[in-house]
Amino acid sequence: xxxxxxxxxxxxxxxxxxxxxxxxxxxxxxxxxxxxxxxxxxxxxxxxxxxxxxxxxxxxxxxxxxxxxxxxxxxxxxxxxxxxxxxxxxxxxxxxxxxxxxxxxxxxxx
Amino acid sequence: xxxxxxxxxxxxxxxxxxxxxxxxxxxxxxxxxxxxxxxxxxxxxxxxxxxxxxxxxxxxxxxxxxxxxxxxxxxxxxxxxxxxxxxxxxxxxxxxxxxxxxxxxxxxxxxxxxxxxxxxxxxxxxxxxxxxxxxxxxxxxxxxxxxxxxxxxxxxxxxxxxxxxxxxxxxxxxxxxx
Numbered sequence: 001x002x003x004x005x006x007x008x009x010x011x012x013x014x015x016x017x018x019x020x021x022x023x024x025x026x027x028x029x030x031x032x033x034x035x036x037x038x039x040x041x042x043x044x045x046x047x048x049x050x051x052x053x054x055x056x057x058x059x060x061x062x063x064x065x066x067x068x069x070x071x072x073x074x075x076x077x078x079x080x081x082x083x084x085x086x087x088x089x090x091x092x093x094x095x096x097x098x099x100x101x102x103x104x105x106x107x108x109x110x
Numbered sequence: 111x112x113x114x115x116x117x118x119x120x121x122x123x124x125x126x127x128x129x130x131x132x133x134x135x136x137x138x139x140x141x142x143x144x145x146x147x148x149x150x151x152x153x154x155x156x157x158x159x160x161x162x163x164x165x166x167x168x169x170x171x172x173x174x175x176x177x178x179x180x181x182x183x184x185x186x187x188x189x190x191x192x193x194x195x196x197x198x199x200x201x202x203x204x205x206x207x208x209x210x211x212x213x214x215x216x217x218x219x220x221x222x223x224x225x226x227x228x229x230x231x232x233x234x235x236x237x238x239x240x241x242x243x244x245x246x247x248x249x250x251x252x253x254x255x256x257x258x259x260x261x262x263x264x265x266x267x268x269x270x271x272x273x274x275x276x277x278x279x280x281x282x283x284x285x286x287x288x
Contacts, residue, residue, distance in 0.1 A: 070135045080229035
């Protein structure tokens with residue numbers, strides 16, 4: 001009973017965060033700002049959904065499953081790397097940043 | 111800073127432990143057969159792959175590394191709440207900025223960890239390291255390196271740079287002793 005509550009809360013929490021990350025993708029004005037949604041909000045959302053899966057399967061008689069921890073670790077390792085590759089190629093293609101972005105002269109050409 | 115491990119047959123002790131745990135997690139079992147196989151992989155994969163890589167500083171303070179991991183995990187949760195609030199708020203109020211953070215770390219591995227921590231934590235995504243290694247002449251060492259980061263909502267540049275240096279860079283310097 002308690003585990004059902006925990007699973008529901010974690011799923012709702014994770015779902016909300018993934019939704020907010022996706023809203024950020026649509027709503028924010030330029031590429032660099034849009035990048036903040038998927039590198040952060042989605043990571044936490046996925047992590048809490050995976051923990052929910054772990055709690056659910058631990059209580060459904062299938063024995064303790066720990067593979068979800070592995071998925072979380074890989075997600076935490078790969079999310080910043082893919083974000084880094086995206087922003088690096090965006091700089092390389094000289095994508096326009098939003099008007100009024102400070103410190104644009106800090107970006108050097110490569 | 112130490113590049114060479116204590117035992118030659120175990121060049122990267124923490125990667126070996128990591129491989130051992132990953133193998134057991136992948137198979138979701140701790141039976142004797144998997145323990146033996148995991149030990150085999152943990153010893154031989156680093157031995158085979160070690161000579162293919164540039165030597166990187168070893169973790170010399172495992173306790174501190176664990177503490178830092180907990181801090182970063184906590185920051186990831188807080189960062190997500192902050193970024194969620196920023197995204198849901200009015201987009202016009204956001205003040206995006208590119209800023210340069212001077213870094214003292216010299217090796218690829220600690221810099222990668224620092225850049226990843228910065229990407230995962232409050233409102234910042236790391237973009238580039240200056241000077242770019244290819245732009246340097248052969249054998250020339252950069253005097254001062256910068257990490258270019260993109261900030262979603264910049265309030266105080268000085269404070270942010272100070273926070274990154276104290277909260278993420280200083281422990282890394284301590285852990286790798288470089």
